[in-house]
Every structure is written in structure tokens, then in C-alpha cells.
Amino acid sequence: AATQVDAFFSGGPDAWNYRNMILHYASLAADAGGVDAFLIGSELKSLTRVRSASGVYPAVDALVTLASDVKAIVGSGTVVTYGADWTEYGAHVVDPSADEVRFPLDALWASSAIECIGIDYYAPLADWRDTSSQLDLALTDNAYRASYLAGNLAGGEAYDWYYADDAARDSQTRSAIADGLGKPWIFRQKDIWSFWDQPHYERVGGVELGSPTAWVAQSKPVWLTEVGCPAVDKGANQPSTFPDPHSSEAGLPHYSNGRRDDLIQRRYLETVLGAFDPAFGADALNPVSSVYDGRMIAPDGIHLWTWDARPFPAFPAATDVWSDAANWMTGHWLTGRLGATPLDGLVATILADSGVTDADTSELGEGPDGYVVDRPMAPRAMLDPLALCFAFDAYELDGVLRFKQRGGAPVIDLAEDDLVLPDDNPPARLTRTQESDLPRQVSIGYTDMGADYQRAAATSRRLVGGSTRTANADLAMVTNDTEAERRAEIWLQDLWAGREAVEFALPPSNLSLSLGDVVGITVNNRRRLVEIQEIADTESRAVTACSIDPEVFDLALAAPRLKPPAVPAAVGPVHALLLDLPALDDAQPTVLARLAVFADPWPGAVSVWASSDGLSYGRAALALAPATVGVTLDDLAAGPTARWQDASLRVQLYGGALSSVSDSALFSGANAAAVQRADGAWEVIQFSNAELVAENTYLLSRLLRGQAGSEWAISPALTAGAPFVLLDEHVVSIASGLDALERTMQLRVIAAGRDYGDPAALALEATPQATALKPLTPVHVKAARDGSGVTVTWIRRTRVDGDSWVGEVPLGEDSEQYAVDILSGGDVVRTLGATAPSALYAAADELTDFGSPQTSLDIRVTQLSATVGRGFAAQATLTP
Numbered sequence: 001a002a003t004q005v006d007a008f009f010s011g012g013p014d015a016w017n018y019r020n021m022i023l024h025y026a027s028l029a030a031d032a033g034g035v036d037a038f039l040i041g042s043e044l045k046s047l048t049r050v051r052s053a054s055g056v057y058p059a060v061d062a063l064v065t066l067a068s069d070v071k072a073i074v075g076s077g078t079v080v081t082y083g084a085d086w087t088e089y090g091a092h093v094v095d096p097s098a099d100e101v102r103f104p105l106d107a108l109w110a111s112s113a114i115e116c117i118g119i120d121y122y123a124p125l126a127d128w129r130d131t132s133s134q135l136d137l138a139l140t141d142n143a144y145r146a147s148y149l150a151g152n153l154a155g156g157e158a159y160d161w162y163y164a165d166d167a168a169r170d171s172q173t174r175s176a177i178a179d180g181l182g183k184p185w186i187f188r189q190k191d192i193w194s195f196w197d198q199p200h201y202e203r204v205g206g207v208e209l210g211s212p213t214a215w216v217a218q219s220k221p222v223w224l225t226e227v228g229c230p231a232v233d234k235g236a237n238q239p240s241t242f243p244d245p246h247s248s249e250a251g252l253p254h255y256s257n258g259r260r261d262d263l264i265q266r267r268y269l270e271t272v273l274g275a276f277d278p279a280f281g282a283d284a285l286n287p288v289s290s291v292y293d294g295r296m297i298a299p300d301g302i303h304l305w306t307w308d309a310r311p312f313p314a315f316p317a318a319t320d321v322w323s324d325a326a327n328w329m330t331g332h333w334l335t336g337r338l339g340a341t342p343l344d345g346l347v348a349t350i351l352a353d354s355g356v357t358d359a360d361t362s363e364l365g366e367g368p369d370g371y372v373v374d375r376p377m378a379p380r381a382m383l384d385p386l387a388l389c390f391a392f393d394a395y396e397l398d399g400v401l402r403f404k405q406r407g408g409a410p411v412i413d414l415a416e417d418d419l420v421l422p423d424d425n426p427p428a429r430l431t432r433t434q435e436s437d438l439p440r441q442v443s444i445g446y447t448d449m450g451a452d453y454q455r456a457a458a459t460s461r462r463l464v465g466g467s468t469r470t471a472n473a474d475l476a477m478v479t480n481d482t483e484a485e486r487r488a489e490i491w492l493q494d495l496w497a498g499r500e501a502v503e504f505a506l507p508p509s510n511l512s513l514s515l516g517d518v519v520g521i522t523v524n525n526r527r528r529l530v531e532i533q534e535i536a537d538t539e540s541r542a543v544t545a546c547s548i549d550p551e552v553f554d555l556a557l558a559a560p561r562l563k564p565p566a567v568p569a570a571v572g573p574v575h576a577l578l579l580d581l582p583a584l585d586d587a588q589p590t591v592l593a594r595l596a597v598f599a600d601p602w603p604g605a606v607s608v609w610a611s612s613d614g615l616s617y618g619r620a621a622l623a624l625a626p627a628t629v630g631v632t633l634d635d636l637a638a639g640p641t642a643r644w645q646d647a648s649l650r651v652q653l654y655g656g657a658l659s660s661v662s663d664s665a666l667f668s669g670a671n672a673a674a675v676q677r678a679d680g681a682w683e684v685i686q687f688s689n690a691e692l693v694a695e696n697t698y699l700l701s702r703l704l705r706g707q708a709g710s711e712w713a714i715s716p717a718l719t720a721g722a723p724f725v726l727l728d729e730h731v732v733s734i735a736s737g738l739d740a741l742e743r744t745m746q747l748r749v750i751a752a753g754r755d756y757g758d759p760a761a762l763a764l765e766a767t768p769q770a771t772a773l774k775p776l777t778p779v780h781v782k783a784a785r786d787g788s789g790v791t792v793t794w795i796r797r798t799r800v801d802g803d804s805w806v807g808e809v810p811l812g813e814d815s816e817q818y819a820v821d822i823l824s825g826g827d828v829v830r831t832l833g834a835t836a837p838s839a840l841y842a843a844a845d846e847l848t849d850f851g852s853p854q855t856s857l858d859i860r861v862t863q864l865s866a867t868v869g870r871g872f873a874a875q876a877t878l879t880p
Contacts, residue, residue, distance in 0.1 A: 001050050002058040005052075022041070022066055030075070038079070040066050040070055040082050042226075054100070055102055061107070067080055070113070081117070081225070086119055086120060099204070103213050110215050117221070122227070122228065123153075125152040126143055144365055146267065146271060154193065192297075196296050197218060199213075222298065223297075223303070226303055230332050231329075232256055233264070234256040234264065235261060236267070237255060239253070241253050265332075265334075269304060279299070307333075312336040313565065314565045317450070317563060317565055329559050340367070341367045341369065341371060342366060343366065343367035343386070344365070345361075345367075347403055350379060358400050359403070363404045368446075368483075372476040372478070385475045385476070386477070389477065393406060406553060407554070409550070410529060411518065412513065413527075414506075419506065429503040430501070431501040431502075432499060435466055438499060441469075441470045442473075442488055443488060444487055445457045445474035445475060446475055446477050448484075450561065458485040489555055497548060500528070502546065504543055511541075515535060516532065519532065521545075570601070571751055571758075572760055575598045579674055582684065582709040583709075587733075590799075591733040591735070591736050592770075595608055595732050602626050603753075605622055605624050607619050607621075607751070608732065608734055609750070610747055611748075617756050620735070627730045628657070629653070633651065636649050638717065639714065641711045642704075644704065645703040649699075649701075649703065651698050653698070659690055671686050673687065673725060673727055676723045677713065683711075683713040683718075687704075712777060738867065744766070745765070774865060774870075775797075776871060778794040782794070788843060791839070792832075793837060813866065817866075818862065820834060820860070821859070822841060823858035823860060824850070829849045830845060856877055861876075862874075
């Protein structure tokens, strides 16, 4: 056993054992700046009970060492403890005869690294059954009563008695918890008080050892590291059960019918908090220590199970997202329930706000999720709609206004002999309401919390009967659809079940009966259940009652039809590329900078905000759809301009698609794309063919290079991984005109519905350049020598309306000017000016520059712009 336990904690070939996992989390906690508390484990009962010899528990020894190591990591500001199961924290009865009894975890509880005793508290506080012969009927008539549940904190199962086996539990054959040595608390799993208050003496051979364990009485507080109850029928019978079939604790509490029951969950938690938290009046059940300054149960160490980080109602409505959503219905979750308003608290609050103090609402049970009082009104006007919907009555007794839930088990059965028989009158008078006076349909208006708090109506209708009446109640309550339907069904069935009125008289000996009591009365050999509505005390007790069916009020609550929320797409920073391109069209003013925006999923329209100072922003562009962007997968060698390049290029897109086009469409500007070389310059290419060869991957062929005057940007070898952008209408312009030239802009790119200061905004900096304003490279540069010198000629190009096939293309600049550089070894030896596409390099100048006529000349021709100066140059080596 010791070897196996050691392998679990720290041995074995896998380095990620239990010990390393806990130390890893401790380091994370320390790196995060510390945490309030750290558990080194939880409910490892199957390990902490393993013995390698009598009294030797190797897993506990490993936990003691682990606690010290964790404490050294997280520091003195963090409470370190272990979350023991509620049956594990105390004694271990080793054998059936209880000859050997140990306290395995005492070595851990006594460790200086452990600052409190952690207990996952799921002790049963009830033993309720749906039978008239159950033993707990001697204690209460209602399993939700606080007095009943509180009495089982230090009593009942696992304290006063236990069940030897399942058969004993079924028959309620209870065995008392006793001890021949006068310490029955050792065997009481719920007796935290004696465990905390006493030294612990282990037993061997039925005899106590001479010295106690290392535990010092009252030396450390107890934390309830978990306390909870499932929201299911009879949850208090066995709070540790869980509805998830994948859980080791899966199942239903003992004798549960499996119905959802939020009230028993709340009553269980109220009972525990009421016993141990001073804010709820705790005193006697939570003694003060004589060793440290504090109570036995640390109020700030009570942790309710469970509050889910997943937001309600997205959880549990989004069943397509979370596979455990169905477990919420009857599980331990407090989210979606803790904010509900049980009737006892709701009615008491309404009365207190209205100045009514002498009232008892403790008999009331489940209520709505919320109740709206939107204007001044009398207390009765507030309470009547609740009484109608949740079937309760109010009456005055001994000067106290008492509220009582309708229905319940009969308190007495009466026969004709028990009644006072008036002279010459029958023992009881029965009056039956005509069917036509009863509603066939009822409806309840409410606010539906499962439908974003919209108003809704729930209807119940009888399928048989001759009545045509309807009854409607528009209530200011907040609830879910199935609870509203349930309340409408109860209301309708109760109206029909109560159609008989009964009048009879009782002798004064029946003084214990009061308003709201359900009694059974047998008249003419027929037994009826009736609810007392009026009592007039004279020589006898004249009683007026109406028929009632208590089962009407016990309708099962179906699962609410929670509307799955529309989960917004995750919005993160978009992918954006700044493009510095030549003029692609004739737009005025000329576009200087463009932006390609892509995101998957696309968040809708994306705004591009711009600022010159980083303080005030204005919207510069709106991208309505994602640009088609990607990356090249192949190296691409330099290619010719104005001719097809016999090469292919694979491009992987982030999204979107490419397609082949005809030559006619291509020559009209289709399938233009920009690729970026390593130094940031963008070349415009066109492709005729696009073939899908893999997922989002296209093979482009029949390429035209250096389009739109970008031949200067052709890279000698465009390496794989170059950004690729399809130049279509989805690429937006962000700067135009001379005013924007070389003025740095701060950009924020974010979904149009969000602020530019949103954390998901992409921040960019852009400085528009003169690329789109520069004159294009001259072409067909030639030279001819004659007696006067070398005449250099060329053909100009234009940025504006240059695609015309008729006549001379427009100039595109304010005036026609050129600079012709004569080069020598890369240095400029002379610059010639020209106002036409021709310049003379005089023979005298050539002799001055070189000393003799040259067989070849290196010449650079550049068109000039009055705005931005030199354009893109054409360089050639000419032989005059």
C-alpha cells in the first residue's frame, strides 16, 4: 500500500504526479500575487483510509509533507488546508467490532502548515418519506420546516442513530449510536462539536491508547469548504447526490421522486447558515474557542456549492455549448436560484414595509423569482395576487396575522357521530356550485425571465364541461414559463375541486382546529376532504368549509423552456494590412493609402478610426465585408512587364475565394492583386487562372507583373510567405489628397458597433506616401548619335486616363518636364532637363564628362511632378 500511495503522489515514470500537480498550482497562485486560501486536495477518502500497517496512513503522511511545501510557496498570507469529506475528517473505525479506531487526518490537522480544518459538508438533515407511517411525522408535518432541519444538525442520522443496511433504511429500523467507553461522539460523523472540543484518543484492541493524537482541542477553526444541497425532491435526505450520470455521486437522494425542488435546497442552506453564521443569529451551535479568537465554524470560511462562473441564463440554456446543462435542473447550482423570492421572505418583507409587524409567514413555501410593486398600494392589494397564484390564506389568531399554504395532509378525520346534530336538520349541509359558474379557462400574465424578461401569459383549460367562463389574472411577478403554467393549472384545478361548500357544527372539544386546516369528513358513507374557511364559536363551533384536493397543489414542475441566448461572435482584433499602391483609378483626390481588413468570424461592418494626435478620432473608412487576403506559398522569380509570365504561384487565403477570368476581363482590370516584397514595397500583379488545389489554397498562373505602374516594385525573387491582397471593392481607402501626404495617422480598427477605445481594437500607425502621385516610369528609352551629340528619346506614360486606345494619352501632370541623368559607375555626372520626351546630350558635354565619345551610356529618365518631384525612373544602358 505504501508503495502504491507513493507512486500516486510522487513516484512512477510520469513526472506529472499528484504532488507535482499541486505544487504547480501553488506556484501559479504565488505568481498571480497570492490567493486567500489553497486546498491541497479534496475528498480523497479512498486514499486517506489506506493503511500500510496498523495506525500508519501513508497518504496522510504525503499530505502533511505536501502542505508544508505548499505553504512555503504561497506564504503566510494564504490559508492552506485540505477539504475532507464530511465522513472523513474524524474517526476511522477500522473493523466492524470497533476494536481499532484511529484519527488518520489528525496528523494533518495538527500540522503547522494547516490553519483550519476543511470539511465538505453534505450531512443529511432529513429522513423524509412520502408515507403516512414514516417516523419523522412525529417531529414535523412539513419537511421544509426550519425547526425540523435544524434539529437534525446535532441530531438524527449520523448523530443519534444510523441504518445498518439498505433494508434497515427501507423499514426505518434505526440503530442507536452508542459507545461502551462513554464517547459516542467518536462514531457520530455529524458531531463536529465534540470532535473540535475534545482530545482524540485512538483505540487498539478496544482499549484507548495512553496519549492523545497530535490534535489540540479547540486549536483551529473549522471551514466548511463546501456546503450544498441538490434542488431536488428530498434533497436534504442525501445532499451529496448529483444528477450527472458521469459523477461518482450520481443518483437521487433517498426516496426522492426526482422532481425539481428549489425550496429544499434553500431551506438546507438557510439551516446551516442559521446555525453557524452570526449574521443569521448563530450562537449556541457555534461556540467560541478558548484557544484562539474566533468561533468553532469560521463564518467567513463557509463556502456554498455551487456558484457557476458560466452566466445565467446562458447556462443552462445554451445546451449546444455545455453538455452538463441538463444537470442544472436538479443539481446543486445556486446561479439562477439564489435570487428567487420564497414566499415567507417575500410576504414578510411586504408586511414589514407596510408597518405590519405581528405576522407569521413561516408556513409559506416556494414563490416567484421576483415581484414588482410599482406604485403605492395597500398591503392586501400586494398580497392578494400572490395568494391567488401560490394558493395561501391569511387569518388572525391570538393577535398574530398568520399565513398558511393551502393543501397538506388532513389533521383529523370526522364522522357523523363527531358532529353536533341540530334538531330536525341533517348533520351537514353540502352546496355544489353550478358548472356554468366556474371558469373553463384561466390565464396568468407574468414576466418571463427565460425570455429576456418579456411579458407573457400562461393558460390552463378544461377539455370537458359546459362552462364558457374565463378567469384572468395579470400579475407583477417574474418567473419562468413552466412555473407559470403550473400555477395556472393549480388555480384551475383548485377552483373545480373546491366547488362544494360544507357547513357543519363541532363540539367545543375541537378547539384545536383552526382556519386553513384540512379535515376529512364522512357524511352518508362518503368521505370528503375539506378546508376550513370560517369558524363561529357559540354553544358549538359552526364551521364553513369547502372541498379540497391536496394533490392539486403537488403538481410536478417541468423543466423551464429557457430560450438559448444569441451568443455574440467572439470579437478580437482584426487582421489588417496597410497598402501603399500606385493610383489604381481616376478618383480625385488621389487615394494615397488603403487598408485590407479581414476577420473570421467577420463581426459585421468594421470601422477604421483615424487621429492625427492620438486623442480625438474620426471615422476614416467603413469596411462592409472582409478583404480577400492570404500569403504566398512559393518563391516567385522576377518576370517581364507587359507580357505573360510563364510561371505559377500558390496562394493560401485566410478566407474568401478566387476565380479564373477571361483575357478580356483581365485587360479590363479583373483579378488584380498586391503582393508585398521583403522591404515593404507592394507590386500589383494580375492572374488569369486560379485553380483550387487544397483547402483555401489556389494555384495562380498566366501572370502579368508590375501592373498599374508598379514594375519598380518587382522583386528579383519574391520569397514564399509574402502577404497577398486581392484588390477589389472590399479594400478601403483611408487617406486621399495632398493634405494627407506624409502626415502620420493613428488608426483604430474595430467592429462598427464598438467604440474605438475597445480593448479589441487594432491599433496601427500609417504615414501616407507619394507613391500614387509620382509620375510613372517612361518606356522605350532609345539613343541616337549625330554630329551634335546623343539624342535620347522615350515614350511617356500617365497616371490619369491612361487606358485609352484613341489618340495621345493625357499628360496627368501640371506641365511636361523630365530629368535625364547621365551616369558613370552609378554616379550622376550630368542631369539634362527636358519639356518633351527627348533630350540632347551634346558632344561637348560628353567630352567634358568622359573625355571621349562613349560606346555605351548609362542613362536614367524620370518624369517630374510639380507636386512631389521626381517620379519612378527608367534606367537603361544605351549604345548610340
